[in-house]
Amino acid sequence: DQQVKQNSPSLSVQEGRISILNCDYTNSMFDYFLWYKKYPAEGPTFLISISSIKDKNEDGRFTVFLNKSAKHLSLHIVPSQPGDSAVYFCAAYYGGSQGNLIFGKGTKLSVKP
Amino acid sequence: GAGVSQSPSNKVTEKGKDVELRCDPISGHTALYWYRQSLGQGLEFLIYFQGNSAPDKSGLPSDRFSAERTGGSVSTLTIQRTQQEDSAVYLCASSSHVFGTEAFFGQGTRLTVV
Numbered sequence: 001d002q003q004v005k006q007n008s009p010s011l012s013v014q015e016g017r018i019s020i021l022n023c024d025y026t027n028s029m030f031d032y033f034l035w036y037k038k039y040p041a042e043g044p045t046f047l048i049s050i051s052s053i054k055d056k057n058e059d060g061r062f063t064v065f066l067n068k069s070a071k072h073l074s075l076h077i078v079p080s081q082p083g084d085s086a087v088y089f090c091a092a093y094y095g096g097s098q099g100n101l102i103f104g105k106g107t108k109l110s111v112k113p
Numbered sequence: 114g115a116g117v118s119q120s121p122s123n124k125v126t127e128k129g130k131d132v133e134l135r136c137d138p139i140s141g142h143t144a145l146y147w148y149r150q151s152l153g154q155g156l157e158f159l160i161y162f163q164g165n166s167a168p169d170k171s172g173l174p175s176d177r178f179s180a181e182r183t184g185g186s187v188s189t190l191t192i193q194r195t196q197q198e199d200s201a202v203y204l205c206a207s208s209s210h211v212f213g214t215e216a217f218f219g220q221g222t223r224l225t226v227v
């Protein structure tokens with residue numbers, strides 16, 4: 001039973017346009033959400049996060065939106081750059097400070113020049 | 114250390130042999146996670162430690178897999194009688210688990226069972 005779902009295995013976007021990566025979750029106990037970026041042969045690196053008490057968090061070109069009623073979050077990258085090409089993982093903590101960290105299966109983003 | 118360190122970075126083993134994978138978390142991080150990523154797949158949760166105890170072992174695929182953590186620091190993931198389907202990249206992450214902090218990943222151990 002997958003608690004964090006990324007239904008799009010891949011996404012292709014033109015350089016300069018917006019990339020929107022989506023994530024759905026099933027467990028209402030999740031209270032903190034994160035996005036990670038992974039290049040081949042490297043470990044995932046943290047990108048941006050959002051607490052369940054917020055609906056938006058912005059950091060430079062990256063914005064994460066959270067819709068708790070829909071149990072949905074999205075990552076927007078504007079403008080997209082070729083260096084953004086990587087696999088993006090959505091992750092969620094539940095149980096506050098005692099929680100486990102659950103990942104989705106990832107979405108491979110390709111930004112074309 | 115400055116980051117999460119995993120060793121070895123690569124391991125080739127024969128089917129049926131036991132292997133040990135090591136993770137050195139960031140100093141002071143109380144939470145430690147093990148994941149694996151098979152070819153073309155996502156991050157599969159294996160086990161989570163809070164201190165030396167493992168509140169959640171639900172992801173261990175079989176009883177051939179075990180993990181321990183000592184001194185609230187180093188963790189070892191052991192796979193006994195390895196099978197070809199165990200071939201994957203095994204990733205370790207640690208977190209201070211203060212609310213609002215992220216987990217930091219190591220570079221992973223690429224395990225190949227031949």
